[in-house]
Amino acid sequence: MMPRRFFKxxxxxLWGIFKTTILVLSVLVLGACGRxxxxxxxxxxxxxxxxxxxxxxxxxxxxxxxxxxIFNGLLKFDDNLMLVPDLADSxxxxxxxxxxxxxxxxxxxxxxxxxxxxxxxxxxxxxxDPKTKSQLYSTFNRIAELEAPDDQTVEIELNExxxxxxxxxTVGIIPADSDKKGGLVSEYPIGTGPFAFVxxxxxxxxxxxxxxQYFGGAPEIASLKIQTIRDDTxxxxxxxxxxxxxxxxxxxxxxxxxxKGQQGLKMxxxxxxxxxxxxxxLKDPILQDPQVREAIALGIDRNALIAARLKGLARPAxxxxxxxxxxxxxxxxxxxxxxxxAKHLLDQAGYPDPDGAGPKPRFTxxxxxxNKRDRVAMARAISRELNEIGIQVEVQPFExxxxxxxxxxxxxxTFTSTWVGVTDxxxxxxxxxxxxxxxxxxxxxxxxxAEIDDLLETARIEVDVQKRKKLYAKVQKILAQELPYVSxxxxxxxxxxxxxxxxxxxxxxxxxxxxxxxxxxxxxxxxTIGMEGTH
Numbered sequence: 001m002m003p004r005r006f007f008k009x010x011x012x013x014l015w016g017i018f019k020t021t022i023l024v025l026s027v028l029v030l031g032a033c034g035r036x037x038x039x040x041x042x043x044x045x046x047x048x049x050x051x052x053x054x055x056x057x058x059x060x061x062x063x064x065x066x067x068x069x070i071f072n073g074l075l076k077f078d079d080n081l082m083l084v085p086d087l088a089d090s091x092x093x094x095x096x097x098x099x100x101x102x103x104x105x106x107x108x109x110x111x112x113x114x115x116x117x118x119x120x121x122x123x124x125x126x127x128x129d130p131k132t133k134s135q136l137y138s139t140f141n142r143i144a145e146l147e148a149p150d151d152q153t154v155e156i157e158l159n160e161x162x163x164x165x166x167x168x169x170t171v172g173i174i175p176a177d178s179d180k181k182g183g184l185v186s187e188y189p190i191g192t193g194p195f196a197f198v199x200x201x202x203x204x205x206x207x208x209x210x211x212x213q214y215f216g217g218a219p220e221i222a223s224l225k226i227q228t229i230r231d232d233t234x235x236x237x238x239x240x241x242x243x244x245x246x247x248x249x250x251x252x253x254x255x256x257x258x259x260k261g262q263q264g265l266k267m268x269x270x271x272x273x274x275x276x277x278x279x280x281x282l283k284d285p286i287l288q289d290p291q292v293r294e295a296i297a298l299g300i301d302r303n304a305l306i307a308a309r310l311k312g313l314a315r316p317a318x319x320x321x322x323x324x325x326x327x328x329x330x331x332x333x334x335x336x337x338x339x340x341x342a343k344h345l346l347d348q349a350g351y352p353d354p355d356g357a358g359p360k361p362r363f364t365x366x367x368x369x370x371n372k373r374d375r376v377a378m379a380r381a382i383s384r385e386l387n388e389i390g391i392q393v394e395v396q397p398f399e400x401x402x403x404x405x406x407x408x409x410x411x412x413x414t415f416t417s418t419w420v421g422v423t424d425x426x427x428x429x430x431x432x433x434x435x436x437x438x439x440x441x442x443x444x445x446x447x448x449x450a451e452i453d454d455l456l457e458t459a460r461i462e463v464d465v466q467k468r469k470k471l472y473a474k475v476q477k478i479l480a481q482e483l484p485y486v487s488x489x490x491x492x493x494x495x496x497x498x499x500x501x502x503x504x505x506x507x508x509x510x511x512x513x514x515x516x517x518x519x520x521x522x523x524x525x526x527x528t529i530g531m532e533g534t535h
Contacts, residue, residue: 041225045235045244047372048400049203049228054185055172056127056134061420065512066226071172071191074101079507081423083166087173096463098157107215109175110196117148122176139168161461164426194219194516204228220519232373239496248495249510252374253310264499269313272493273322273508275419278486282446284413286363291349293483297335298342299389300382306489309378313494317487319476320422324508327425329473332480342389353390361392368415371397379416408438421509425472429456447484
């Protein structure tokens with residue numbers, strides 16, 4: 001059993017090795033590259049490639065970030081995460097089921113075609129069609145009537161009241177002829193957003209250009225390149241050498257304090273809503289036992305991990321919704337670190353320690369994670385902590401695509417992941433209703449609770465805000481007791497930028513839309529930037 005003081009020393013040692021690797025490689029890279037040739041692109045580095053740019057098919061957070069730069073919906077979330085008009089100039093609730101939208105005038109797509117109500121109707125009709133096979137079908141099939149009285153007006157009537165529907169109308173609108181010319185929206189997307197698609201090289205980069213006709217004002221960034229850089233070390237080196245302008249939530253936090261001290265770079269952060277958790281496969285005979293899940297929750301020292309691995313840039317979590325959300329209820333059961341109680345619960349569950357303080361485990365389980373360096377390090381830190389209560393954890397890191405496929409198909413025992421940008425409490429339905437197991441929804445752990453189902457389905461049609469809050473308060477209490485997830489923390493949003501980058505604004509949902517208001521001043525010499533990274 002590993003003493004806690006050794007864990008702290010080991011964490012420091014890993015960071016020392018990582019830092020030394022960065023410094024050595026930076027010298028080698030700078031020596032090989034010499035003076036950098038000036039580039040035209042503003043480069044944003046992301047850890048994974050956006051797999052689908054068609055807004056009708058929400059796949060993962062990486063795709064959503066890029067789609068948000070290309071497309072607009074009828075509505076959007078503003079910087080305070082409040083729903084406001086986007087392509088709509090205004091909207092009116094005619095009843096609890098019928099709504100009318102007036103479109104902004106003068107909006108044009110990237111191909112020069114004027115936006116009309118026909119484009120909105122076309123987009124929503126494809127989402128109503130089961131043949132489209134969109135994950136949004138279960139929402140848009142609630143439309144009973146969809147009409148366009150004129151070019152600037154859209155009226156929608158639902159077959160029953162459905163409160164989350166307005167949130168769904170943030171989906172990007174595509175031109176009415178998008179699917180009629182044999183082209184794939186995912187490969188050549190056309191929207192109305194601040195940036196227009198130019199080209200991409202699969203699994204490497206996506207290039208966008210500023211939309212001079214954007215109704216929100218043309219961006220100052222003329223050419224934007226979303227570069228996929230999967231390796232943490234390479235991402236840091238390219239920031240140091242001035243080859244990348246901005247990285248958001250893509251630098252291991254264990255090195256944040258060091259990196260922000262490098263001349264030529266700056267770091268900004270604010271509280272975020274990204275929710276990090278450990279998920280369980282509740283078909284697993286061991287994890288079906290709630291006492292085992294509670295023991296695991298008690299066996300993880302969140303505060304120590306936040307301090308050591310995240311450098312304090314996170315807040316302990318109690319559930320899917322962050323305290324910034326109006327539906328958050330913090331009056332739920334929480335699980336402070338209690339190693340002895342965790343051991344006691346495992347004993348009660350029928351998993352006694354076979355050799356006391358000896359090396360033999362009570363049982364062994366696997367923990368899947370993405371292969372990002374910081375995610376793997378965190379998973380191994382969790383593994384060490386659970387080892388102290390007698391659970392042997394085999395950490396299994398995978399490339400993001402493989403990892404996400406395994407999670408969606410139930411090919412896991414436990415995993416760690418992050419829900420990004422959760423704003424509407426209806427996400428509880430997608431993640432925990434028993435009818436939403438994959439491929440239909442995101443109940444990937446096969447959680448089933450009849451009371452939760454009733455509460456979530458009632459909340460979807462309850463138009464009274466206060467009554468809806470009470471329903472979700474009950475949901476949060478039950479889930480905190482049942483533990484289909486172990487809540488870990490809400491990560492702060494952290495962005496690293498070159499010092500000549502100005503005007504970028506972090507948002508709680510980690511959107512990249514701040515790039516539409518970002519500019520660059522005169523850049524310092526790439527050689528100067530790089531050499532500062534070697535000290």
